[in-house]
Amino acid sequence: MDNQSIFKYSWETLPKKWVKKMERSEHGNRSDTNSDYLFQLLCFLKLHTYTRVQVSIDICGVDHPSRKRRFEVVYNLLSTRYNSRIRVQTSADEVTRISPVVSLFPSAGRWEREVWDMFGVSSINHPDLRRISTDYGFEGHPLRKDLPLSGYVEVRYDDPEKRVVSEPIEMTQEFRYFDFASPWEQRSDR
Amino acid sequence: MFLRVIGRPLMAKVKQTTGIVGLDVVPNARQVLINLYTKTLKEIQAVPEDEGYRKAVESFTTHRLKVCQEEEDWEMIEKKMGCGQVEELIEEAQDELKLIEKMIEWDPWGVPDDYECEVIENDAPVPKHVPLHRPGPVPEEFYKTLEAVQSKNGAPAVTSV
Numbered sequence: 001m002d003n004q005s006i007f008k009y010s011w012e013t014l015p016k017k018w019v020k021k022m023e024r025s026e027h028g029n030r031s032d033t034n035s036d037y038l039f040q041l042l043c044f045l046k047l048h049t050y051t052r053v054q055v056s057i058d059i060c061g062v063d064h065p066s067r068k069r070r071f072e073v074v075y076n077l078l079s080t081r082y083n084s085r086i087r088v089q090t091s092a093d094e095v096t097r098i099s100p101v102v103s104l105f106p107s108a109g110r111w112e113r114e115v116w117d118m119f120g121v122s123s124i125n126h127p128d129l130r131r132i133s134t135d136y137g138f139e140g141h142p143l144r145k146d147l148p149l150s151g152y153v154e155v156r157y158d159d160p161e162k163r164v165v166s167e168p169i170e171m172t173q174e175f176r177y178f179d180f181a182s183p184w185e186q187r188s189d190r
Numbered sequence: 191m192f193l194r195v196i197g198r199p200l201m202a203k204v205k206q207t208t209g210i211v212g213l214d215v216v217p218n219a220r221q222v223l224i225n226l227y228t229k230t231l232k233e234i235q236a237v238p239e240d241e242g243y244r245k246a247v248e249s250f251t252t253h254r255l256k257v258c259q260e261e262e263d264w265e266m267i268e269k270k271m272g273c274g275q276v277e278e279l280i281e282e283a284q285d286e287l288k289l290i291e292k293m294i295e296w297d298p299w300g301v302p303d304d305y306e307c308e309v310i311e312n313d314a315p316v317p318k319h320v321p322l323h324r325p326g327p328v329p330e331e332f333y334k335t336l337e338a339v340q341s342k343n344g345a346p347a348v349t350s351v
Contacts, residue, residue, distance in 0.1 A: 008340070009335075009336050023310035043292060047289035050335065
């Protein structure tokens with residue numbers, strides 16, 4: 001389905017309450033929604049006859065520290081029947097809990113664990129929410145913008161104790177401050 | 191031996207396999223489809239009239255129901271609809287029924303007063319080395335449904351059911 005017709009079709013058929021912003025572009029159609037309606041929107045996209053998106057390719061998060069709801073959870077979906085991709089985005093802050101979509105897309109289990117681990121956006125009633133990429137005793141959520149690049153602890157192998165120990169890092173880095181305006185010209189960077 | 195002589199013309203059009211893993215052949219597909227589509231048309235009445243969703247569902251379900259009722263053979267149905275195999279159609283119809291049930295439960299109809307939706311049409315050109323998405327062929331009933339949804343005069347009248 002080419003971009004124009006799928007955009008028009010989804011604009012007309014999706015209930016207006018669910019959609020906050022829609023974008024049609026060659027880079028990928030995107031639709032933005034509220035976190036209450038997330039599960040319902042994905043269920044619609046999965047089951048409806050003309051938008052059979054049955055595969056979730058990726059779920060990832062984006063941290064915009066300047067916004068009030070700082071995290072944005074992005075669901076990339078694929079429809080094998082109609083060969084079309086769509087992106088669904090929701091915004092969340094540190095304490096918002098997203099509904100898990102594992103019952104719709106079984107592959108989403110790992111992606112949601114990753115989003116929880118990296119950002120701290122947790123899910124209600126998730127069947128299996130554990131850490132997936134960080135170390136076992138790791139505190140903090142790495143992909144948030146306020147965790148420094150080299151982290152807070154460093155690990156080294158200690159010969160007397162015959163095991164790996166974590167110690168506070170010797171090389172510190174300050175809080176990451178992002179100044180998006182370039183020094184040469186005032187360009188708004190998206 | 192005689193059984194084969196008698197039975198072979200009767201069994202001539204039996205489908206051997208769908209070719210898809212996990213999807214079994216349904217021998218009475220036409221009947222199942224007609225049942226599902228009539229049930230869908232009945233269920234969709236619970237959705238308010240102006241909604242694009244209702245118009246779309248009614249449009250393509252009536253079209254598919256008409257095709258199923260006209261043609262006797264599963265092969266002719268598949269060819270005429272252009273939507274893949276009958277078993278896939280059955281799956282789509284069952285999913286649509288489930289969806290209608292859920293939509294009625296969630297009830298998201300109506301537009302709130304302060305609704306504003308930002309529609310961005312981003313026509314920024316894609317760099318040449320990035321492969322563009324090439325869409326596949328789409329059944330023509332999709333375009334008819336799109337027209338039905340975009341028309342302001344309401345859905346075509348449902349004659350059956």
